[in-house]
Ligand SMILES: Nc1ncnc2c1ncn2[C@@H]1O[C@H](COP(=O)(O)OP(=O)(O)OP(=O)(O)O)[C@@H](O)[C@H]1O
């Protein structure tokens with residue numbers, strides 16, 4: 001990892017009896033696109049506001065660019081923020097909004113005007129300087145908020161769900177623009193979102209939070225393919241969980257037994273627990289294969305009944321009911337030609353199979 | 367946008383009757399201020415500017431007008447300044463007993479003025495303060511601050527505090543944030559508060575009656591003049607001038623308010 005621009009040292013924040021952030025302890029590297037991801041109320045905004053200087057942590061310290069800023073007020077920090085509602089100043093036009101933070105920059109009027117024009121160019125709103133704040137659409141407000149922060153050339157840009165207020169199409173377009181912009185200016189972005197797809201698309205690394213705890217910090221690929229806890233596995237994408245008992249471990253392959261799946265074989269470097277103890281096997285919907293002929297009773301094969309299905313254009317989702325399991329298993333298959341034409345509908349007998357390296361091993365949680 | 371035709375149904379008639387009731391008495395003022403007779407009675411006699419001339423020479427009346435304007439100016443500015451601070455404190459800081467505190471400040475709104483007047487008079491005489499325009503101003507301030515607070519609190523609550531945070535984030539200190547963001551956004555509220563409190567103080571009678579000592583304010587002076595019928599017409603002419611002046615002020619204020627509505631941020 002390159003040099004750390006932000007280091008968060010055992011930061012805790014209490015609001016009265018509510019613990020919004022619990023012992024957050026990690027670093028963010030220079031130039032990184034770093035996301036804070038988690039469900040509503042998990043403390044993402046609070047952690048971001050601590051970085052911006054709007055909240056003082058109850059315990060712990062914050063270093064930005066090697067300097068202890070824990071008690072530094074927001075106007076003295078080398079970071080800028082894009083607010084969730086953009087907070088565009090209503091009494092100023094676009095140019096004055098962008099120039100707001102440049103009062104003490106020491107630039108001449110002409111230089112400043114030039115910088116503003118550059119920023120308008122960057123956010124692809126050239127010639128919008130004279131527009132009033134109330135004459136902008138949601139996406140334009142968002143870009144003005146970006147320009148207003150970026151013109152200060154901060155070490156770190158903090159963004160609190162900046163795309164939350166936009167409709168789906170515009171959001172996807174802005175995601176691409178945001179990512180391009182970040183690579184163009186090379187500034188570290190700390191990005192708050194509760195949308196896991198958005199986090200996966202944009203980020204270099206993601207911190208998943210739940211109820212104030214930072215559960216896991218990984219790259220999008222690792223989070224999806226090898227989550228380290230049941231919460232993360234469940235929160236990111238869809239996941240099927242099965243309780244299993246550890247059996248033999250030989251040659252990098254674990255044999256285990258599951259009441260719902262029968263005998264199971266999983267490739268892993270270390271067994272998740274001692275023989276005879278329980279663990280959780282997690283399998284993504286798209287790792288399964290559907291077989292329509294009797295596949296026999298081998299490992300990693302289980303018989304089931306078709307449940308309801310949904311056609312999603314490029315792929316289809318199926319529910320498959322297993323004997324001895326209440327909730328159905330989610331299965332996702334690409335809509336390739338011929339692959340699905342043997343599906344007869346609900347209650348058809350099918351078999352699910354999956355490769356040895358397709359499953360994730362998780363510790364059993366009480 | 368096409369204006370809907372005003373139909374003369376029951377509701378329309380009611381509206382006209384209401385407006386008539388509201389403005390007819392006010393219209394009486396200018397009409398009789400140009401009437402060439404000492405007595406307020408029909409038929410009208412003839413056109414004259416005599417009463418306006420007399421007004422210019424009437425020292426007592428002009429003096430009282432000056433007193434009232436001075437008091438009202440000081441009171442409106444002071445109460446608006448206090449109102450801004452109080453509204454900011456109430457809406458921007460996490461405080462214990464916030465509701466109780468607001469209620470406490472609002473109490474003068476519901477205490478009858480005559481009670482307020484007597485208690486203030488007692489307080490001043492007990493503490494040996496000489497009655498003057500200053501004591502009138504203090505009384506009016508007590509009366510006006512709640513109004514200022516009401517106007518400004520609603521304005522403060524109407525805009526998102528993330529505006530102020532954004533200003534801090536962009537490098538402004540608390541003072542700069544107030545002048546560059548908070549004040550411009552609440553400006554229409556400030557104007558409304560200035561106008562409202564100016565008007566309240568300008569025509570306040572009861573407290574002034576108790577607290578003015580020998581310096582009469584305009585309402586007190588007019589009251590004292592009503593005993594002399596020959597003075598009435600010049601009082602009317604003054605009234606007419608005040609009506610015109612306040613109409614202009616109200617229009618200006620409305621203009622400012624509309625601009626403020628336009629500038630107001632979209633509510634979340
Ligand atoms: N100023 C505050 N006073 C009291 N409690 C607060 C305050 N700010 C946040 N909290 C509490 O702290 C917890 C975390 O809040 P936070 O705003 O950080 O959540 P979040 O992850 O940003 O959620 P969302 O996705 O809904 O924005 C919540 O339980 C919230 O009620």
Ligand SMILES: [Mg+2]
Nearest residue numbers: 044045046160
């Ligand atoms: Mg939030």
